[in-house]
Amino acid sequence: MRQSHLLQNTLRERPSEADTQGHSLLLRGGYVRQLAAGVYSYLPLGRRVLRKVEGIIREEMERADVQEVLLPSLQPAELWMESGRFATYGPNLMKAEDRHGRSFVLGPTHEEAVTWLLKNEVSSYKKLPVRVYQIGTKFRDELRPRSGLLRGREFIMKDAYSFDTTEEGLDQSYRVMYEAYHRIFARCGLDFRAVEADAGSIGGEGGSHEFTALSSIGEDGIAVCGSCGYAANVEQAETAGMKGLPEAAESPSRGAATTPSLDRAALGEFGNIQINMASDQMPGGGEAAGSAFGQNADQAHEPELFHTPGVKTIDQLVSAFGLQAADIIKTLIYTAGGQTVAVLVRGDHEVNELKVAKYLGVPEVSLAEESAVLAAAGVLPGYVGPTSLKLPVTLLVDYAVADMTSGIAGAGRPDYHLRGVVPDVHFSLRHTGDFRNAAEGDICPRCRSGLIGVHKGIEIGHVFKLGTRYSEPLAASFLDDTSRSRPMIMGCYGIGVSRLVAAIAEQHAGEEGIAWPAELAPFDVHLIVVSMRDEAQTKLADELYETLKRSGVEVLLDDRQERPGVKFKDSELIGAPHVIVIGREAGEGRVEFEHRGAGGKETIDYREAIRRITE
Amino acid sequence: MRQSHLLQNTLRERPSEADTQGHSLLLRGGYVRQLAAGVYSYLPLGRRVLRKVEGIIREEMERADVQEVLLPSLQPAELWMESGRFATYGPNLMKAEDRHGRSFVLGPTHEEAVTWLLKNEVSSYKKLPVRVYQIGTKFRDELRPRSGLLRGREFIMKDAYSFDTTEEGLDQSYRVMYEAYHRIFARCGLDFRAVEADAGSIGGEGGSHEFTALSSIGEDGIAVCGSCGYAANVEQAETAGMKGLPEAAESPSRGAATTPSLDRAALGEFGNIQINMASDQMPGGGEAAGSAFGQNADQAHEPELFHTPGVKTIDQLVSAFGLQAADIIKTLIYTAGGQTVAVLVRGDHEVNELKVAKYLGVPEVSLAEESAVLAAAGVLPGYVGPTSLKLPVTLLVDYAVADMTSGIAGAGRPDYHLRGVVPDVHFSLRHTGDFRNAAEGDICPRCRSGLIGVHKGIEIGHVFKLGTRYSEPLAASFLDDTSRSRPMIMGCYGIGVSRLVAAIAEQHAGEEGIAWPAELAPFDVHLIVVSMRDEAQTKLADELYETLKRSGVEVLLDDRQERPGVKFKDSELIGAPHVIVIGREAGEGRVEFEHRGAGGKETIDYREAIRRITE
Structure with missing residues (x-):
């Protein structure tokens, strides 16, 4: 098309709205514009890229x-009540009422709608398996939309669903989809990893993998073993200290927290505990501060009190006293199912609330209010320690803390910490487990030899084994070959299509433009006429334009009355893989030819340029 | 694809939901399914047809x-307040609130959003004209969704918008789009007419055409001249009686009510009237019943009272007394801007409220409540007549009534009518005009010789000249070549994409299936294996299937274990243009070949079948 007619307004400066380089270039190039927070319009360039991804x-x-x-998109609220998600999905769920006062959900995803469809269309095993997909608009009322297309409130998604008669059938559907996703992301030119993941609000009990595009602006951390290739979401990846090193997990498709395949019997009791049970309440501190729990008690000295006025955080402790964060024991007080628990992790580690909740068998845990901390620890946050807990609280000890010879911990009184706090001596290891996110330098839980590296990434796809999570409540069943009624076994598979565009833009962002992978660029060839007043140039440009168009090449002809500098800058922002500059040598039929990313610029005959492109 | 895997469940019976033959076949063939009133899911067959139309x-x-x-789709309510449509659009507008309580409109159309986009992207005449389109989901909370895809609450639309610097530019954009629409509907195999239309709630002052697919199930009436080809919506078409025959309208792109091009000076005063003006209040009846208004008063007799017990409607009057509806004067009482008016039309005609409102210069009129009728006419509806009006009401007389020598009218008292009511004698013709819908047999207002035929149709497209209806309130302006700021001049152009599928289905519906136009059929070729237990048949079917697929033909292979009768019935519902039946002669390489709509069935060599399809 002729650029003089293109609806595009390029920006010279990075817009204040842009919090990442990719988003900045999508705005500067006139690909997308924000209409409301997290709600975008696609201009012709953006629409072209989006259609190519689709x-x-x-x-x-x-x-x-x-x-x-x-x-x-309009889905009756009743359907979401049947699945139970109307109540549990939370404030991200957008709703609308019709003129009769009936309540609708604006679909953030379509498990209910597709299950209801299959329930009514398919009644026999003969019609299964069925695998369907759609590409369309989704609505999710994010609290904090960010980074343009990366986290929007209205966005484009490809969602797919499989319906099988058996678990083996589901495995097969899952594999087919998993492989298709690899091909899709590879064709989009992305550096990505498939990582074990948690099924989150979608639910379901089977396996789940996230496809993550590596990017420093990503919100997701992924733990990747440098040796065996094991990859998992940092919140999902298994961790263990030296003593707590688990057996290699059995199933590569299953995450640690959802399917405890570790042999925890050797580490004390296993699985969920009832925090109300009297046997699990133990005096964690107070007068018991000096009491010994394990067999090493004889050799241990009493912890040494030292004065740390105004020092409340690990960082302050590290910088004021020249300590290592890995030598500090961090004590955090949580509220879980109405009870108070304390969690110990190393100073350089982060508590994983999901793992804590799963261990305790409660839906969720949250950091305790100050008053609850005071009641449990006798002191406000900053000086809480494992040896001075007042109430009988359950004390969860991360493997890495259990491995410490001794550590530094809060003293349970303002402005003091303790040195020489020894696990199993000064506090109990009764509830030792995996309570933290994976971290850089961890030993790989799979191969047990490689070291874990932590990368940031953007979640671009997600595949789930749902099982009967939706088919049971919605009664989507089929008659098997013995005429027995059974619920369909489902999988679901999503790709954030607009987010994919954002991820590609991030990975291919240069200083002045996005170097689109050839299959996704809005145009194959950008023809730039240096001077529209030069007849030789405009004539040659028209010939090139018409010839290439006839060959089915998508050509953009910059026929604007603009200075060459402006044209070249805009050309960077459009990022076509081939650029042909028609300038001074147009009279001799010679043009400047550039195949971006494949060497420099050459001045060649225009017929040669056509040949190179159409071949 | 192999039919054993197709998500399709055909129905033998017409579903109770189906109110038209096309919708019945779309349901029976498994193209679409209703999720909620006016909200549909597209199954694979329906999605395929939809994508071909797209x-x-x-x-x-x-x-x-x-x-x-x-x-x-999510559009800030503020944007709709700026255009004024937030208040005026009415209950069809769906709304949603986000978690922060901000109000959004679920776009039923995108004039505001696109105007806002252009306002920010384009500032100079150099960047204009711009013409953009999109295909996407729209929301409209219809009071009575009906006929499946025909009038839905969530539907697919193609909407386009043009932005020009001059009226001539808009004319050019309008013409380009008008011609593109002709090509689109012709390619969709539709029998359609482009008719003059009213711009409705979209607003704007310029021309407007509706594209209407002729269909007996259509909601729109269109008036078409059998002689000159003039076509207009019946509500929009100009009408006139013999006395009131207007001059030929000047502009073919303009409807009657919006641009009164008639020479009404000869018929009394012209244009809008202020119904509050004392000069327009006239005694329409009561004691004045017998008074004479015009020059024919001398020759006229008094009307004759006759007893019509319990007869309240035109139909009853016609059947009980053997009368012609065209000889009856129908008197309807309306409320307009707080005042009461009476409108007289012939018994076989319908009042056009839009024309009445425009004549009176009020936004809308509505039928009066019973109490207001009683106050104005001294009697309840059924016996109201022009000679017995009590209050000083404005009396609007349709041209066709003014033409009557004498008529039958309500007597203004229960159970009585009057014979021999003479216009201009027994009631005033001061406000004579065009107050009705066009009707079968009217004289063409354009050529003044042909007769009007009235057809039913489905509105499938609409083009509007908007002018500055949106660019002015939203301040979408540009600098012209003298650096003067001027509002952009807009057009908008819609196609109901999902409705188009419904209209095509209606026009191509047979008894047992839809004979899709070749370009739109879900599959090009339907291969039917008569017996899946016959190896010669399955082998030949596989070869045909693979060969045709390799040639880029879209093939559906019925490989199901079903009786031939079931397969043939389902094949009718799928409506592929070519059907190949692989049966008893498969061993000799012979198949039954049918090119639907182009002759009967032939038994031919399978290679010949391939040749005919791929050529």
């Missing part, structure tokens, strides 16, 4: 024999 | 150099 997804879904459907 | 639209938009964009 095209790749459609091709790969068809190759995998997945059928395209289209499900509505 | 493909045709995209091709024709690109050919017309219209650029694709994608605008969000």
Whole structure:
């Protein structure tokens, strides 16, 4: 198309709205514009890239024999009540009422709608398996939309669903989709990892993998073993100290916290505990501060009190006293199911609340209010320690803390810490477990030899084994070959299509433009006329333009009355893989040819330029 | 694809939900399913047809150099307040609130969003004209969704917008789009008419055409001249009696009510009247019943009272007394801007409230409540007549009534009518005008010789000249070549994409299936294996299937273990243009070949079948 007609307004400066380089370039190039927080319009350039991504997804879904459907955004609230998600989805769920006062959900995802559809269409095992997908708009009322297309409130998603008769069938559907996702992301030119993940609010009990594009602006941390290739979300990855090193997990498709495949019997009791049970209440401190719990008690000295006025954080402790964070025991007080628990992790580690909640068998835990901390620890946050807990609180000790010879901990009184706090002597190891996020330098829980590296990433896809999470409550069942009614076994598979565009932009962002992978660039060729007043140039440009267009090449012809500098800058922002500059040598039929990312610029005959592009 | 895997459940019976034949077949064939009133899911067959329609639209938009964009459904309410439509759009407008209590509109159309976009992207005449389109989901909370995809609450629309610097530019954009629409609907195999129309709630002052697919189930009436080809919405078409025959309208793009091009000076005063003005209040009846208004008063007799017990409607009057509806004067009492008016039309005609409101210069009129009728006419509806009006009400007389020598009218007392009521004698013709819908047999207002035929139709597209209706309130202006700021001049152009599918289904519906136009059928070829237990048949079917697929043909292979009768019935519902039946002669390589709509069935060599399809 002719650029003089293109709806595009490029910006010279980074807009204040842009919090990442990729988003900045999408705004500067006139690909997208914000209409409201987290709500974007796609201009012609953005729409072209989006359609190309959609095209790749459609091709790969068809190759995998997945059928395209289209499900509505307006979904009756009753359907979400049947699945139970109307109550549990939370404030991200957008709702609308119709003129009769009936309540609708604006679909953030379509498990309910597709399950209801299959329930009514399919009644026999003969019609299964069925795999369907759609590409469409989703709504999610994010508290903090960010980074343009990365976390929006209205966004484009490809969602797919499989319906099988057996677990083995689900495994097969999952594998087909998993492989299709690899092909899609590879064709999009992304550096990505498939990582073990948690199923989150979608629910379901089976496996789950996240596809994560590596990027420093990503919100997700992923733990990757440098040796065996094991990869998992940092919140999901298994961790262990030296003593607590687990057996290698059995199933590569299962995360640590959801399916405890570790042999924890050797580490004390196993699985969820009832925090109300009297046997689990133990005096964690107070007068018991000096009492000994384990067999090493004889050799241990009493902890040494030292004065730390105004020092309340690990960072302050490290910098004021020249300590290592790894030598400090961090004590955090949580509220869990109405009870108070204390969690000990190393100063350089982060508590993983999901793991804590799962260990305790409660839906969630949250940091305790100050008053509850005071009641449990006798002191406000900053000086809480394991040896001075007042109430009978359950004390959860992370493996890495259990491994410490001795550590530094809060003293349970203002402005004091303790040195020489010894695990199993000064506090109990009765509840030792995996209570933290994976961290850089951890030993790989899979191969037990490699070291874990932590990377930031953008979640671009997610595959879940749902099992009967939706088919049971919605009664989507089929008759098997013995005429027995059984619930369909489901999987669901999502790709954030607009987020994918954002991730590609981040990974391919240069200083002055996005170098789009060839299959995704808004145009294949950018023809730039240096001077529109030079007839030789405009004539040659028209010939190139018409010839390339006839060959099915997507050409953008910069026919604007603008200075060459402006044209070149805009060309960077458009990022076509081929650029042909028609300048002074146009009279001799010579043009400057550039295949971006494949060497420099050459001055060649225009016919040669056509040949190179059309071949 | 193999039909054993197709998500499709055909129905033998017409579902009770289906109120038209096309919708019945879309349901029976498993194209669409209702999720909520006016909200549909598209199954694979329906999605395939929808995508083909979308493909045709995209091709024709690109050919017309219209650029694709994608605008969000969530639109800040503030934007709709700026345009004024937040207050005026009415209950069809769906709304949602976000978690912060901010109000959003779920876009039923995108004039505001696109105007806001252009306002921020384009500041100079150099960047204009711009023409953009999108294909996406719209929301409209219809009071009575009906006929499946025909009138939905969530539906697919193609909407396009043009931005020009001059009226001539808009004319050019309008023409480009008008021609593209003709190509689109022709390619969709539709029998359609472009008719003059009213701009409705979209607003704007320029021309407007509706594209209407002729169909007996349509909600829109269109008046078409059998002689000159004049076509207009019946509510929009000009009408006149013999005396009131207007001059030929000047502009073919303008409807009657919006641009009164009639020479009404000869018929009394012209244009809007202020119904509050004392001069327009006249005694319409009561004691004045017998008084004479015009010059024919001398020759006229008094009307004759006759007893019509319990007869309240035109139909009853016609059947009980053997009368012609065209000989009856229908008197309707309306409320308009707080005042009461009476409108007289012939018994076989319908009042056009839009025309009445425009004549009176009020936004709308509505039928009066019973109490207001009683006050104005001294009697309840059923016996109201022009000679017995009590209050000083404005009396509007349709041209066709003014033409009557004499008529039958309500007597203004229960159970009585009057014969021999003479216009201009027994009631005033001071406000004579065009107050009705066009009707079968009217004289054409354009050529003044042809007769009007009235057809039912489905509105499938609409083009509007908006002018500055949106660019002025939203301040979307540009600097012209003298650096003067002027509002952009807009047009908008819609196609109901999902409704188009419904209209095509209606026009191509047979008894047992939809004979899709070749370009739109979900599959090009349907291969039917008569017996899946016959190896010669399955082998030949596989070869045909693979060969055709390799040639890029979309093939559906019925590989199900079903009786032939079931397969043939389902094949009718799928409506592929080519059907190949692989049966008893498969061993000899012979198949039954049918090109639907182009002759009967032939038994031919399978290679010949491939040749015919791929050529």
